[in-house]
Amino acid sequence: MKLRYLIFAASLLLSSCDDFLEPESLSTFDTNYVFSNVDDARKGVNAIYSHFGQDAFRSRLSNNMTGNTDIERQSGWTSNGDRYQIWNLEALPSNRDLEIVWTFAYQAIRDANIAIEGLMASGKLESNDVAEARTMNQLLGEAYTLRAYWYSMLTYYFGDVPYIVEAPKAGIEFNLPKSDRNEILSQEIQNLIDVEENMLWADQVPYGIEQVNREYTLGMIARLSLQRGGYYLTPELTKQREPDYLDYYQIAKDYTKKLIDLKDRELPTDFRQIFLNQCKFISPANSDILFEVPFAIGNGDVGWNIGITVEGGTTANHDYGSGNNYMSMPPTYYLSFDTADLRRDVTCGLYKINQEFEQEFIEGNTNISQGKWSRHFLDNPPGASTAKGTGINWPMMRYSDVILMYAEAENELNGPTAEAQEALKRVRRRAFDPALWPSRVDGYVAEVAGSKDTFFEAIVDERAWEFGGEMIRKYELIRWGIYSEKVEETVEGLKELADAAFNGTTNLPDYMYWKLDESGNFTILNPNRRVVAPPDDTWNQEPFLLDLHSDEYGYDQWITRDWANYINGPQPGVVRYIFPIPASAVASSQGTLSNDGYGF
Structure with missing residues (x-):
């Protein structure tokens, strides 16, 4: 295609x-x-x-x-450069x-x-x-x-x-x-x-999801309506939403429901394959991605400044070139996943590709990458000295987004109805092995559906787990009016993780142990828990949560400074x-x- x-x-x-x-x-x-x-x-x-x-x-x-958000971060206070000004919310008109x-x-x-x-x-x-x-x-x-x-x-x-x-x-x-x-x-x-x-629908236009289609436009009506019905910042630095906001939630509900009724499709069961398809230049219609920006070979920055790190260059033992991730994911986000959630290890990259074309553990917990994409997934290596221009497409909207927008709008209008609950279940079913559906899907949704507020909180969480790395979280936190609240929760959560690791009271991985198995596959011994020592000396030890502590500052400076202007700004x-x-x-x-x- x-x-x-x-x-x-x-x-x-x-x-x-x-x-x-x-x-x-x-x-x-x-x-x-x-x-x-x-x-x-x-x-x-x-x-x-x-x-x-x-x-x-x-x-x-x-x-x-x-x-920066509660699921993405970058340090803006370390430089006065243009992008750093933006990350630190201090951009000048000359930016x-x-x-x-x-x-x-x-x-x-x-x-x-x-x-x-x-x-x-x-x-x-x-x-x-x-x-x-x-x-x-x-x-x-x-x-x-x-x-x-x-x-x-x-x-x-x-x-x-x-x-x-x-x-x-x-x-x-x-x-x-x-x-x-x-x-x-x-x-x-x-x-x-x-x-x-x-x-026309994506399966009716010549270039499918690489072309704006009716599915995407219906989804955009809903997305824009939630933006219009959500909170926004006034020039007086107050959060506000218009009195008619429910009218726009109704539009969002109507048009997500219209798409579901007219052009429903099953969500692909293999979450990883959705993004691997993009790296393989496969763009299936009637699947999860509704529209993706069609970057030509030699264009696009996916796999260069976002995705799993690949160390390339003329001295590398491979021809995939170099790529990094400008926005990393905080350990609080990685640890927020249910340990059985299949999306976690797709979304959060705990490894990089070194110059020998081998996988190895990331350099510190500040480098958890957006694992959904990488230039080393390409079928044809672009060249040892390449960086930009991978040609990997960028997803603009997925069908799971439409389903969750429907659940959110229905809950705002009518509470956690059976229809809203079923929409949330549809997204969660893909995230877990079917044997776990009674507890992780049906039981979980029944528990969070106790009230409109708890169901909304579940939607906030689910969108984080579903769309991590797709860089839409900022816009959601804005329209929900909880941007500062959620990043403050992140900072406090990181401090708690650091304290527990330093004091030896954590049950979570203060260190992670990893190795390449006999087939050369990257394996982590303890992705979810603390272990006192590995079973043998074939495992490499890397500080994880313990690395959040600083003897000089108490906490690594990025914890207290990356989000400072998001919490205590003007x-x-x-x-x-x-x-x-x-x-x-x-x-x-x-x-x-x-x-x-x-x-x-």
């Missing part, structure tokens, strides 16, 4: 460029001509996808800018990463607006040619959905922003003031509601996750934009 898609993409480019994600800007072409026929209209919509291939998305929005995201977001929106206007004016949406009308309506849905994604991100990172919905043309004023983020989201949700019924107990509008955007706005509020 991957090869066919790239061959197809190459034939659609608007210039001689050989990468689907880097076509020439559509603005240089006559839109009346471009959107007069299916083939050229496809090229016009491809221009919107092109911005996924820029650093604004492939490294920033997809992963680098999505921490280059913010400028890149702002710039390419509005370029993607510009190209979406060009496509929307061109398609609407083409007369082809109501064509007598049924196939032509279906394709053109599908393209319109893609354009609206991609625009909605970028506005969702802009409102998460910058709050109120200019709302531009017209294509660039003479006489149009584009130095617009900020619009209310709730008005933006409400309109984008309505746009998707208006177009989704005329879109407004204690409220995370200032909104960033300043880039200075370049303010300067070029002719006085319509400024950085006011939020303590800037």
